[in-house]
Structures are given as C-alpha cells and as structure tokens.
Amino acid sequence: MTILVTGGLGFIGSHTAIELIESGHEVIILDNLINSKLEVLDKLFEITGKRPIFYQIDVTQQAALEEVFQSHRFDGAIHFAGLKAVGESVAKPLEYYYNNLVSTMVLSKLCLKYGVNKFVFSSSATVYGDQISPMREDMPLQRTTNPYGETKAMSERILMDTASVNPDFSVCLLRYFNPVGAHDSGLIGEDPNGIPNNLMPFVTKVAKKELDTLSVFGDDYDTIDGSGVRDYIHVVDLARGHLAAIEKMGPGVSIYNLGTGRGTSVLELVEAFTRVNNVVVPYEVVARRDGDIATSYADPTKAEEELGWSAQKDIEDMVGDAWRFEQQNK
Ligand code: NAD
Ligand code: UD1
Secondary structure, three states, X not given: OEEEEEOOXXXXXXXXXXXXXXXXXXXXXXXXXXXXXXXXXXHHHHHHOOOOEEEEOOXXXXXXXXXXXXXXXXXXXXXXXXXXXHHHHHHXXXXXXXXXXXXXXXXXXXXXXXXXXXXXEEEEHHHHOOOOOOEOOOOOOOOOOOHHHHHHHHHHHHHHHHHHOOOOOEEEEXXXXXXXXXXXXXXXXXXXXXXXXXXXXXXXXXXXXXXXXXXXXXXXXXXOOOOOEEOEEEHHHXXXXXXXHHHHOOOOEEEEEEOOXXXXXXXXXXXXXXXXXXXXXXXXXXXXXXXXXXXXXXXXXXXXXXXXXXXXXXXXXXXXXXXXXXXXXX
C-alpha cells in the first residue's frame, strides 16, 4: 500500500514509518517540523535503506495538502500530526484546538475527495478520564481536564460522524497509553524540546545529569507503592500496532487500545531504569500534580483478537532503549 503519514518525523510517526517500510509499504511523510527535525529522514534511510518522499507542509493548509493528493494515489492515511503538550495546551488553548482539529478536518476532507478510504488516527487514553482500570474501548468517555485531551475526544467524534455518512470511509481510532523507549538502533527516539513533562524523558535527563532530581508526583495514591501507575508501551510495539491497524482494519469505525495491559508505578520504573542501566536517578517525592490520576492501564484484548497485535516488549526493554538513545544522540 501507499500510505500518507502526517507527523511522520515525530516520535511515534518515525517509528511507524520504519515498520511500514520494512513491511513493503510505500511511505510518504508530511511534517511541518514544529516538533521534529529534518535529520530524522536521514536516520530513516540509515535504518531501512529507503528514503521516504517528504513534504514540509502544515496539514492545516488545505491548498498545499491538496497538491500532495494530486501527485500521489494513497491507499490510506495515518494522522500523527498534532501538538501534544498538556500544560502548553492549557496556556494556549486556541493553538491546540486550531492545529489538532483543523488538521484532522482538512485531512479527512481530502481523503474523502480523493477516495482514500483508510484513516488511522492517533488518539489517547486520556479520553477515558478517571475511570477504573483496565480501560476498555466500550467505556463511556469522560470530559478530559485539558484542551489537549479535548482535541482528541473531539477529533474522535468528528471522524466517527464523518464515517457514519460515508460508508466507504473506514476510520481506526488508536488510543495510546504511555509511549516510551526508542528504536533499538539507538538512532531515533523521543527528543522533546526544553524540560520534559513526561516521566521517561525526565528520568533520562536526570540520569545524564542534565537535570538534578526527579520529582515523584505523590506517594499517597491507592497503588502498590503510593506512586502513580501507568501502562508504558514501547514505541516499536506501538508502531507495529499501526501496521496491524492499516493492514487489517475493517469497514466503519473501529477503536483499539494500544497498551500492554500491565501497570508500572513511577517508583518501579525508576528502579528498573537504575537496575538495567546501572545508573543513579536521584529523586524526591513532592505533591501530586494537578490533573493526574492514580492508575491507568489498558485492556488490550480487542486489538489482540481483531488485529492479531499485542505488545511484546517489557519495561526492561523500554528503559534500556530509552537510555541508549539518550546516550548516543545528544
Ligand atoms: P511528536 O510531537 O513527536 O510528533 C508529532 C509530529 O507532528 C511532529 O513531528 C510535528 O512537527 C508534527 N506536526 C504537528 N502539527 C503539525 C501540522 N499542523 N502539520 C504538519 N505536521 C505537524 O508527537 P508523538 O509523540 O509522535 O505523537 C504523535 C501523535 O500521537 C500526536 O497526535 C499525539 O497527540 C498522539 N499521542 C501521543 C502520545 C505520547 O505520549 N507521545 C500519547 C497519546 C497520543
Ligand atoms: C500525560 C498526559 C496525557 C498524555 C500523556 C502522553 C497529563 C495529566 N496527562 O499522561 O494526557 O496523553 O502524558 O503524552 O499530563 N510523573 C512524575 N514526575 C515527573 C513526570 C511524571 O512523578 O516528572 C508521574 C506522573 O504523576 C504519572 C506518571 O509519572 O503518574 C506518568 O506521567 P506522564 O509521563 O506525564 O504521563 P501521564 O500523566 O500518564
């Protein structure tokens, strides 16, 4: 298949491009480089031996995007392009609603116009809100606590409504849990700008002594050791979930959790990082972070049954690969 990958130079998109190329698909990448670097394209070539066609385009710009649709015949689109920092979304709501919603609408409009009938969307476990884990795809969605989360819930709704009146248009909503890790080549991984908000990139910066101490946000949750529990998933497993989705998605709308089904606490992750990488991660327990929930992990059964996909990598692989990338690339 020929697959359009928006946001394909970013963290998850670049790993997915590798899996698609290595499975024989042709990949065309669009990215405006707002949160990624052009050199990722060279890394994709180094890893796969193929250099995907790349357009530096903002997906919200319909005229520019339409020229790409006129130049290629796509069998499907995977839409990663989006802004993803929760805190920034609270400070800049209009930027987040505009970028994430307009990009989804413009892309789906052109997919309909040019007969591109498979649309895979990057959603998030954040749409479940604070419910009892394991999260299942048929749970009612809860209002999220920030504009970023709302853009995911709203994009899901926009795509479902669009699919319901366009029977040929198939939509697959993938709800990611907590993506971490890096490609085992050590060439690509997560490279956030500035001080990271998410746990794993913060831990790698502390291990590298670029930051002094990890703040553990709360040790009084009702969890195994009081710290927050999440379902960390290796980005390569996540990428393979997209390959399975685009190859096997059926008609209409399908929704899948992409998680491991296992919860790991903050303190367990720090312990695994220290043990596997033999490096010290100084930490201190501080107050809970606003908007955090105690526990979030997936029920991944549906993806296993319908897509034949399940996560294969464990927390040791995740902390090992994250550290290798940090050491090799910065
Ligand atoms: P990322 O920031 O590394 O990748 C997103 C890419 O999209 C970047 O390369 C960025 O330059 C590009 N982009 C953003 N807006 C664009 C636009 N208007 N036009 C063209 N390119 C644009 O993020 P990621 O971690 O790879 O996430 C990919 C998707 O998955 C995002 O939609 C994100 O919200 C979603 N998601 C991520 C996580 C996570 O923890 N990483 C969790 C759940 C969902
Ligand atoms: C966050 C977002 C979520 C988004 C996801 C992936 C919030 C409230 N939620 O999820 O919408 O989909 O990222 O991008 O921001 N922690 C620390 N110290 C740190 C950082 C994190 O103790 O410095 C803890 C958190 O309290 C949490 C766990 O580590 O228990 C994971 O945090 P994080 O990596 O930020 O992901 P989420 O909060 O699950």
